[in-house]
Amino acid sequence: MKVSGRVERMKESATLAVAARAAAMRKDGIDVVSFGTGEPDFDTPANIKDAAARALAAGMTKYVATPGTPEAREAIASKLRRENGIDCTAAHVAITAGAKHALYLALQALVDPGDEVVLPTPAWVSYRPLIELAGGRCVEVPGAMEHGFKVTPAQLEAAIGPRTVAVILNSPSNPSGIAYSEAEMRALCEVIARHPQVTVVSDEIYEKLTYPELSPGLRHFSPGSIPALAGRTVTLNGMSKAFAMTGWRIGYVCAPADGGRFLQELVKLQAQMTNNIPSFFMPAIVEALSDRSAPQVESMRRAFAGRARVVAELLAGIPRMSTVAPTGAFYAFPSIAACSGLRTPAGRSITDGHSYAEALLAEAHVAVVPGGDFGECAADHVRITFACDESQLREGLARIARFTAALA
Ligand SMILES: Cc1ncc(COP(=O)(O)O)c(C=O)c1O
Known part of the structure; x- marks a missing residue:
């Protein structure tokens, strides 16, 4: 066939x-x-499993809105405001079938054939295939092991050209296990801020797995909190890693750009593909992001x-x-x-x-x-x-x- x-x-x-x-x-x-x-x-922590089980038993088994229930989207928006300094509302958030699907949707919504996406490497295996599936060209920027697998602002500057539509940042990183400091991340973001046509795709799936006990002072920093980039950052995250929920397939994307217009376009595609993730997971998301799970x-x-x-x-x-x-x-x-x-x-x-x-x-x-x-x-x-x-x-x-x- x-x-x-x-x-x-x-x-x-x-x-x-x-x-x-x-x-x-x-x-x-x-x-x-x-x-x-x-x-x-x-x-998965028991309180999160119980929240899903209760919702299932109560008959929460029907379609809900494609990007998720208002309560679950608000729980995510509130977490992003509180913990990440990202100025957003529930209307800027869509809940997806894992962060992988969030990335797929974001790239489909962003990239036209011939566009370039800059990717600091070593990088997670799915970025390049999903960039290419969208018709984009992946421009790798190698982070040398001697430089802690981190790319420098000068390297990033050199990789951005007139066809660049996005830069993917992933800290902490799969596969290197390194995390950029706030200063290092800000320095990369300053470069991107100078190129108004470039969107930041910030994959923050490992944000809660940061180890200041091994690198004093280290803390997660979100590019979407920088005012100059707030309107052109797509933040990806999900429940898989920090909440031990890989099999549930819960991710999310936050894009405050243009009052949520980019997000609406992305949800248009989501509605044609998968529609909402299981509706009885919605209360589990609220539970996971509550203080009870911390x-x-x-x-x-x-x-x-x-x-x-x-x-x-x-x-x-x-x-x-x-x-x-x-x-x-x-x-x-x-x-x-x-x-x-x-x-x-x-x-x-x-x-x-x-x-x-x-x-x-x-x-x-x-x-x-x-x-x-x-x-x-x-x-x-x-x-x-x-x-x-x-x-x-x-x-x-x-x-x-x-x-x-x-x-x-
Ligand atoms: C960097 C990175 N982003 C996203 C994902 C996708 O996570 P999920 O689709 O399980 O939410 C992974 C999973 O391995 C990852 O390592």
């Missing part, structure tokens, strides 16, 4: 592919340590911060690997460039992150994601997700250390 060129050209998600292979090996009885998917190992979110954050410290310490002790210590999200992104040209005891040759990850899974039964899909600059890296308990973390990293040491 025919497949459209548009879809055929699209890459499959590298992270989901690794998870599928690890799951298949587990099914065959192999003890695999999975550092693949970016998914918290915690369960202690549990904080306790998960602290656990991730502890694991970030463990990963950084253990990776630092592995010869032939170099990395930047994570200060946000739940990823580390070591370089395995020093392993290139070596062979495993079983005879596999290591040429890049892809061959390293393949051999590691086959011989040491540890699943990591090859770096190449996170950016052209990242082929010699692998991504390690530390969203698992500490004993798994220690076991997986011990296997990685043995595997890497045995290369010759």
Whole structure:
């Protein structure tokens, strides 16, 4: 049967592919340590589950407005005003099927064929395919590992041209686990402010997973709070990561531009695609964003911060690997460039992150994601997700250390 060129050209998600292979090996009885998917190992807090269960039992099973109920949209707008300093109302917010769908809708609403979207890399695997699906050209700006995987204002300035319609910013970052400081983010935003045709797409899905205990003074900063950019920032966020709600598929997009006109256009597309996300999730969103959930979110954050410290310490002790210590999200992104040209005891040759990850899974039964899909600059890296308990973390990293040491 025919497949459209548009879809055929699209890459499959590298992270989901690794998870599928690890799951298949587990099914065959192999003890695999999975550092693949970016998914918290915690369960959703009980008060959030109860809110959805109550709404379901009460018969909240019908369509609601495409972008969500007024109560849920207001809960999000109020959180964005209070915590992020973004001047917005419920009318500027749409609730989507995950932040991934929010990104899809935002790019479809923003990008025309031939437009350019600037993407600091290493960056999450879905940005490039979704930019290209919208007909855009992805302009990568590599954040050097020596510079903490961060792009500089000068690099950003050089990448913005007359065809640039958007810059995607993602802090804390998947896959590098780094977070820009407020000063660094403001410096990038100053560059963007000088180009009035450019929209900021700020993916803040990991905002609550920021670790000042590992980087004193670090706190999340939202570009949409800068007055010069407020009218041209699209903020993406969701419940998946900080609230341990990946399977629920709840994301949101906030765009105060032109009194909400951009948002209305985006919702037009959403209405033709998915319409509202499950209606009985709406009270769960209100519950998640209430003070009642804050202690549990904080306790998960602290656990991730502890694991970030463990990963950084253990990776630092592995010869032939170099990395930047994570200060946000739940990823580390070591370089395995020093392993290139070596062979495993079983005879596999290591040429890049892809061959390293393949051999590691086959011989040491540890699943990591090859770096190449996170950016052209990242082929010699692998991504390690530390969203698992500490004993798994220690076991997986011990296997990685043995595997890497045995290369010759
Ligand atoms: C940077 C980033 N943005 C967005 C998402 C999408 O999250 P979700 O669609 O689960 O809300 C992810 C998930 O891995 C991510 O890492």
